[in-house]
Amino acid sequence: MTRRPLGQLEAEVLAALAGLGGTARTAELVERLAGKPAYTTVNTVLHRLHEKKLVTRTRTGRNYLYRLAVDESEFVAGRMHDHLRHASDPGDVLSRFVQTLSTDEAHRLREILNGPGDDD
Template structure:
């Protein structure tokens, strides 16, 4: 089993919660994560997300279940902006990003860029 950085695991947990239609338990999240992270590791990430007020939890039986409180698109865009702000060459970062897009993502980006400004 390869170990993931906590930031990567946090992003994966946020994505799972964003796609969920209901609250999810630590065990349910762990089952859907690749690499079988330890239950305690998933719990640690959930506690950190709870402290950051990115998720909320509710009691279900003797355990807790979690759901996303923030908008996933806002989170991803914020991370992208953070990376661009600290890059020595933001144009190069954008170039690498665009060249890494698949055709569907490229079409979506092109459509957004071609829209008239509001």
């Protein structure tokens, strides 16, 4: 059985979990997420992420403590690469993406592309 790609809320839960140091309880994630989704909704998402082996969980009393099981940077980069691979014109997608970067993000991208030891 093939798994569907992550949904938007799944991605937001992973990002929130990473923002909390990689470990959190459901209630902490609910507070961190935009729009404050229902506790049960976040629990369902966490259950799915656990089934997909993207988070681990440890029972603490009546609740679970969730922990990232993947490196966030590597995971998000992989998702971006998947999107590019499915685009009919990856160059156009990259161009549009770069146009939406903030000044700080664009500067950081230039640093990465220049590589270590290269001058601007």
